[in-house]
Amino acid sequence: NLKENEKLQASADETRKMYLQAEAIYNDQLKDLEKAKLYYDNEIERVGKEIAEIQIEYDREYETFLGILRMTYEEGTANFLEILLGAESFTDLLARIDRVSSLMRYSDNLMNTLSAQKYLLDAKYRQYVKDSEAQDEAIAALEAKQAELAQWKLENEAQIAQIEAEIERLTGEKGEY
Secondary structure, three states: OHHHHHHHHHHHHHHHHHHHHHHHHHHHHHHHHHHHHHHHHHHHHHHHHHHHHHHHHHHHHHHHHHHHHHHHHHHOHHHHHHHHHOOOOHHHHHHHHHHHHHHHHHHHHHHHHHHHHHHHHHHHHHHHHHHHHHHHHHHHHHHHHHHHHHHHHHHHHHHHHHHHHHHHHHHHHHHHO
16 A cells, blocks of 8 residues: 555655646747737837838938929929020030930939839838737737636646645655555
């Protein structure tokens, strides 16, 4: 009986160790999920700041572009022709052509810059949405794992309490033997 009691006690101790190891594994999984959530929190914040910076630059360039459009509309394309026709010499004409073509190149560059910034903004916004969705998934997984762990802990604590009671009972029996 004493030997049987010692075997049962050793088995109960092993079961308790197994439950504690399983709890440690659950806690590790929970920490990994919390790290994933934190990563996405930081990533969303970083991308959000990048979007804000790009948006400010885009808005500034867009205002410049609108200013050029307004000037062109108010002055009309005839004004460019008047500028060229108002040249007093061939050198003056070349200088005026250079100014007009510089303005045109600047406008083209501005359009290209705006287009590139708009593309970058769209890409960053898509990344932001993707990261937000991943963050939502990470939060849902974390909350599910927390609920699962809480339920498991209740069951685990009940099992451990039962095992401890069994060990105590077996220890008492061992004393009797």
